[in-house]
Amino acid sequence: MNESPTGWRKSSYSAQQVTCVEVGRIEGDWRKSSRSHQISACVEVAPTSYGAAVRDSKDRDAGYFTTTADQWRLFVTAVKAGRFEV
Template identity: 60%
Template sequence: MSTAQPVGWRKSSRSAQVTDCVEVGRCGDGAAVRDSKHRAAGFFTVPGAQWRLFIAGVRAGRFDC
């Protein structure tokens, strides 16, 4: 896993008016994820291949309720 600090934090444009969401930043080849309400609590990182599989699942509707 990369020891680089995440950059380019952003949250979904669909949650612009909502404060309870997560933010995603670039971290090496992968992604870093943190709670937007508790940014100082830290973040976790995901390798690039795993992040791409997750995004593909989201786009395919695999996590829809």
């Protein structure tokens, strides 16, 4: 993917550098899957302007990864189809 998703921006300190840190914004609250019930060790997801952010509920300080809307939709479809052990 050559193009940055909507919502990402370079630091103002990066000037014309190609390799620099970009920051994005999580646009909603983190939530656990409705299928996790009372389990405390699960995955949490939050919407972003371009897809979703995903983190481990046991270790929220460890960070998160992001996906595009298409990647998230394909993943959820695969889970619902039983393609993974969950």
